[in-house]
Amino acid sequence: MNFNRHHLLGMKGLTKEEIETILSTAESLKEISFRDIKKVPTLRGKTVVNFFHEPSTRTRTSFEIAAKRLSADTVSLSAGTSSLVKGETLIDTAKNLEAMNPDIIVMRHSMAGAPHLLSRMIKPSILNAGDGMHEHPTQALLDMMTIREKKRTIEGLRVSIIGDIAHSRVARSNIIGLKTMGATVTVSGPPTMIPPFIETMGVEVTSRLQEAIVGADVIMMLRVQLERQKQMLFPSLREYSRFFGLNLDLMKKARRDVIIMHPGPINRGVEMQSEVADGPYSVILDQVTNGVAVRMALLYLLLGGKKSEVAD
């Protein structure tokens, strides 16, 4: 096995071999979710804290199910219930959590670098479940697992990521991971949503949606947030959907075997028409299923994967 990390803070720095280890572990664990009794004793006696300092339904639920299927004890803290609302600093809250000896803290935070800060301050493993606009490694890994499932390999594929790249941690983690695995990545969206210097990440950039669609093996659509309109990033949702949304007409220009992905939640009718989201090329729900498997794999690799601890 080729994985010997204490934390998973991002896709940056992960080697191709490490990514392959995570994906193949996830592929072998996926089957558990389809059993009658969806539980194995692998992480019995381990404590997983889901520390979510930003609203999240999908990712938190996915982590909770993943931990429970491996028999870990889970505790969830969200921004509303934690002491952060009482003015406690992030580090103090984390140190208090640490004093209760959890094995891993799964962390979601609205600010970039928050898990990195904690990883320098406390001992338990930190698993980044999304930090600001920076990284969302488990999303990228579940996306890559889904791509591998549908396309067998990632190397040599053409992947287009479309939408609000600037504000997207999903885009950043996917770009880093997909490039590591040897894919060609194109990003597209209104130029206001393409961050300057993004080409230093090794991607092609186009603001013409059609260029990103034609020839792509994988199309990854990103969620557009209404509040960005107030930040003068685009004139209206109406105009956005007309020029940057994915519709059936555009799909006619795509490869026949293209797959369409979305990290959710979807704004139906904005970044993508309902007919596209529900179309035959859509793998959006496979992504969600694989999310549980990828998170099981990471919990296992970060906690139980060390041989001495699995032995009993």
Add this chain to the structure above:
Amino acid sequence: MKWLIKGGRFIDPRHQVDDLMDIYVYQGKILDIQPVPAKRSAKNLSDFRVIPAEGLVVTPGLIDIHTHLREPGFEYKETILTGTQAAVAGGLTAVACMANTQPVNDNQSVTEYILKKAKEARMARVFPIGAISPGLKGEGLAEIGELKAAGVVALSDDGHPVTNSQLMRRAMEYARGFDLPIISHCEDLSLSRTGVMNEGAVSAWLGLYGIPSAAEEIMVYRDIQLCQLTQAPLHIAHVSTAGSVQLIREAKKKGLPVTAETAPHYFSLTEEAVIGFDTQAKMNPPLRTKDDSLAIQKGLKDGTIEVIASDHAPHNSLEKEVEFEQAAMGIIGLETILPLTLGLVHRGILTLPQAIAKLTEGPARVLKLSNYGHLPKGSSANLTIMDPDLEFQVDIHSFRSKSRNSPFHGWKLKGKALLTMVEGRVVFNQLTSFSE
């Protein structure tokens, strides 16, 4: 006390002196400066205490034109006492302190308070900078005449740039009548607002909002145009971009009364220091790129930038050991400004006299402190003795400053102040060969 500072290499850039000299100090003033070997008879010397400076460099007392002393209001970050203790430990004999205290230094009472505290501290001399607008709100003119009478040496809304161009124009015109320079913190807030670091490759990777160079350069250009309009002296604070250097260079070519400063971090670090979300690399303006840093070094070399300032901005660990986006902007610098400036000499970018000028003659000229930044006979005995080749490791725990927010912890630097004299008093001494 009578002092003889013996045998040091005396560098006074303003008078183009760079020679081995004996300096005689009597009653807090420079009594005489004599080339080595001494012409005076040994008899006359008997009652002078000797400070041995052989092998060392002696300069007019260093001046920091841009310091935040935080008192009144933020004494948990720094006080006038701890700030001036840090200053003298860094070789500085005088600091100009910014007006963004609480209350703001926008009236004579605050100015008088600062001067009183500084006098009690008996460390570095403090020159207060007054606010341009009451409360730094940018809505009208502070009582500039009264501030001048109370002792301010310049005006600035540092940290809160004056957005209203009409107010900036009027401030420059009005201040000219009181012979006060305006120090401008150039930042277009509508462009920089959400930014927490330089807009560039690193911000793209880290997913942090960037502050583009244009946010600084737009305001540098505006203020240069206002300088042309009013012919009032304008000093551009903490220049961080190549574009700003070029704008200032062109303004100087036109003969406008524009001066400029940069801070050591802008020629010692780049935006890459932010990788890993190190909040000690968060400041405003932000660390820029290698090209900007090189342009700043060129600007220092060709005289476009005549001042190096610390922009000493103390913050408590509470304000730095937090999420990057929430962390306070700024770093402390009083105790590292000299070695980092001397780094430019060791790297062959400036000569030693040029480097010293950025910390003496340069700031004294901007603030029109005619008796500072050089050492003519009869002037107040403010001087610094340094070993420009002494290697040491920066240790934030040894700092006199109340705060520890420095990105240079652990750095191996070369060049250090060993003795600082203010008005004939030895206020800092690490000379092993001399004890009081």
